Amino acid sequence: MIGWITALLASGPARKALGLFLAALTITLFLLNLRRAGEQAGRLAERLSTSKRTHEIQRQMLEAASRRPADRNALVDRLRDGRF
Numbered sequence: 001m002i003g004w005i006t007a008l009l010a011s012g013p014a015r016k017a018l019g020l021f022l023a024a025l026t027i028t029l030f031l032l033n034l035r036r037a038g039e040q041a042g043r044l045a046e047r048l049s050t051s052k053r054t055h056e057i058q059r060q061m062l063e064a065a066s067r068r069p070a071d072r073n074a075l076v077d078r079l080r081d082g083r084f
Contacts, residue, residue: 009015069075 009018069078
């Protein structure tokens, strides 16, 4: 059996077919790897976008908290002045 496989692979057309098959397999695996890398890059871009939005909202909340009245009396004064 091994002699038969060896004889088959030693022939020119069989070697050429095997080479073409290996080339096609290599290209297919390369394209699948590119697809996976693209999907991963897309997920990372989405995560970055979400993170930027979250940080912007947190920054706005901190700015709003820094402008709040110090105590109830300051709140009452702001409400009376109409600066709420």
